[in-house]
Amino acid sequence: MSEVEKKEEETTTTTTVEKTEEKKEETSSFAPAAEIKEYAADVEPNVEYEATLKRDVVEVKTNEENEDTLFEIRAKLYRFDTDPSPQWKERGTGNVRFLEDKDSKRIRVVMRRDKTLKVCLNHHISPALSLGEMTGSDKSWVWKCPKDFSDEEKPEGVEELFAIRFATPENAGLFKTEFQKCQAKNEAIEKKTE
Structure with a gap:
């Protein structure tokens, strides 16, 4: 090199x-x-945030303020749909409750969907209603309601065929017992008003 x-x-x-x-x-x-x-x-961070939008507190009415809850249990509700082909359609899952009006003492059944709290079942428990067993299940009941008021699009009420399913047969039995008690109370009230 x-x-x-x-x-x-x-x-x-x-x-x-x-x-x-x-x-x-x-x-x-x-x-x-x-x-x-x-x-x-x-070093300690010293960060403060202010809300950019100030909200007013709004009182929400559920129309249940003047009612007492007599019974409440978790269930899944179905309605029978005939259009276009006959089948059961899920209406919602949530707590089904029997509510007694403080003034008139009439009892109605109400169910709200879990997350949205939208009403999926709302009608008075008439003595004419017949609670029947659903074929093949000891955890479910079926009944036909002449006027259900849960559909906001039809405030005049609509005839529906409902099925309700519970987690256990015991819960289904409790529901039937309370349903029949409420029917008897409403029947006594109707006889007094006649």
């Missing part, structure tokens, strides 16, 4: 060594991890 080639090789080696030393110096300019932890522990 000639002297010129040796000098060029030494120069490139020196430049490479200098560059790596510069990189080491750059990375070593950060504080050690222990110092960062101490600093982070000393």
